[in-house]
Amino acid sequence: MTIWLPLLGLVVGLLLGSIFTLSIPIAYASYLAVAVLAGLDSLLGGWRAILERDFDGSVLVSGFFVNTIIAAALAALGDMIGVDLYLAAVVAFGIRIFHNIGSIRHLLIKKMRAKKAQKDKRLNA
Amino acid sequence: MRTNRNTKSILWMIPLFVVFFCFGLLLMAQYHTHQNENDALVNESSANLAMIIKSANDNKESLQDELALLQQQLAESEELIASGNSLSSSIRNRIANLQTVTGGKQVTGPGVTVTITGESNIMYYDLIDLVNELFASGAEAVSINDTRFTMHTVISEKAVASQSGNTYQQEKYVPLINGKELLYPIVIKAIGDPSTLETGLTYPGGIIESLNSLYMVYPVIRKAENLVIPAAEDYLYHYAAPPESSEEEQTTDTR
Numbered sequence: 462m463t464i465w466l467p468l469l470g471l472v473v474g475l476l477l478g479s480i481f482t483l484s485i486p487i488a489y490a491s492y493l494a495v496a497v498l499a500g501l502d503s504l505l506g507g508w509r510a511i512l513e514r515d516f517d518g519s520v521l522v523s524g525f526f527v528n529t530i531i532a533a534a535l536a537a538l539g540d541m542i543g544v545d546l547y548l549a550a551v552v553a554f555g556i557r558i559f560h561n562i563g564s565i566r567h568l569l570i571k572k573m574r575a576k577k578a579q580k581d582k583r584l585n586a
Numbered sequence: 587m588r589t590n591r592n593t594k595s596i597l598w599m600i601p602l603f604v605v606f607f608c609f610g611l612l613l614m615a616q617y618h619t620h621q622n623e624n625d626a627l628v629n630e631s632s633a634n635l636a637m638i639i640k641s642a643n644d645n646k647e648s649l650q651d652e653l654a655l656l657q658q659q660l661a662e663s664e665e666l667i668a669s670g671n672s673l674s675s676s677i678r679n680r681i682a683n684l685q686t687v688t689g690g691k692q693v694t695g696p697g698v699t700v701t702i703t704g705e706s707n708i709m710y711y712d713l714i715d716l717v718n719e720l721f722a723s724g725a726e727a728v729s730i731n732d733t734r735f736t737m738h739t740v741i742s743e744k745a746v747a748s749q750s751g752n753t754y755q756q757e758k759y760v761p762l763i764n765g766k767e768l769l770y771p772i773v774i775k776a777i778g779d780p781s782t783l784e785t786g787l788t789y790p791g792g793i794i795e796s797l798n799s800l801y802m803v804y805p806v807i808r809k810a811e812n813l814v815i816p817a818a819e820d821y822l823y824h825y826a827a828p829p830e831s832s833e834e835e836q837t838t839d840t841r
Binding site: 490 | 597598599600601602603604605606607608609610611612613614615616617618619620621622623626
């Protein structure tokens with residue numbers, strides 16, 4: 462049951478975001494995009510940590526906020542100094558996201574296999 | 587033990603909830619921003635831009651048509667207003683004309699003066715004839731001794747005892763205008779074409795000749811360039827009033 466609580470949070474967030482049609486000036490759109498990528502990366506990292514039984518709420522929350530803010534700030538800095546740090550952030554977070562998803566996939570498969578092995582063991586016994 | 591685990595798991599979920607919630611907000615913000623960005627012209631493809639330009643042009647054309655229509659309406663309205671102005675100015679002109687006819691206003695213009703001195707033996711009907719002849723010759727305004735001659739002007743006479751020491755009470759008739767005695771010299775002013783007015787009086791067999799020959803009255807006629815004929819006193823109507831219902835009819839008639 463409790464597994465739905467974070468998803469409920471996501472749904473509530475999406476609903477509120479669409480009800481109040483949050484948007485920022487187009488000039489800052491790329492910063493927000495990088496921030497969203499960072500947030501997604503943090504979420505996936507959190508999921509992986511759960512699967513690895515290494516989850517820490519403070520690490521997740523701090524990571525989420527710090528990563529999003531730093532990502533946006535880096536993109537802004539890049540704009541200021543004329544270096545596309547925005548792209549670097551996109552690439553970095555993209556790689557991390559794929560990495561996290563891969564880890565999650567591996568962990569899930571491992572978990573499923575373990576479960577299956579346990580089941581087979583029980584049946585054999 | 588179990589409740590403990592449950593509460594623990596709920597506590598464990600709170601950061602996740604917060605993060606998911608914030609992520610949802612971020613995602614929606616980015617979504618809307620991206621939508622806005624998509625709506626921006628910079629990000630449109632050239633085909634879309636062409637479409638947008640075309641629709642904008644169509645819109646512009648229809649708006650121009652509307653503008654032309656509205657400008658036409660404006661011009662029509664202005665014309666209406668202007669015609670209203672000309673209507674009121676024509677009414678004003680008409681009122682001014684009527685005032686020259688009725689003697690409501692002082693008038694100036696060229697004309698003739700007819701001066702009759704005291705020793706002449708003029709009678710009131712001679713004055714009437716003179717005024718009549720002046721009007722017949724095209725006089726537009728006439729005054730006698732600075733009394734404007736209007737349709738309410740009455741020329742009459744009254745008999746006064748002559749000042750002579752004669753035992754016979756000789757009566758002398760003095761002409762009156764509106765009941766007031768006319769003092770000599772009697773000056774008749776008439777505004778109109780001076781030469782026409784003069785000829786109207788002095789043609790052979792005309793009024794001056796008959797006055798000269800029959801009554802020994804020798805009026806002096808002088809052309810004048812700039813005569814001033816004063817306004818008549820207001821006449822108060824007590825009985826005659828225009829019928830209210832036919833007022834509209836009259837205005838349409840005057841048009």
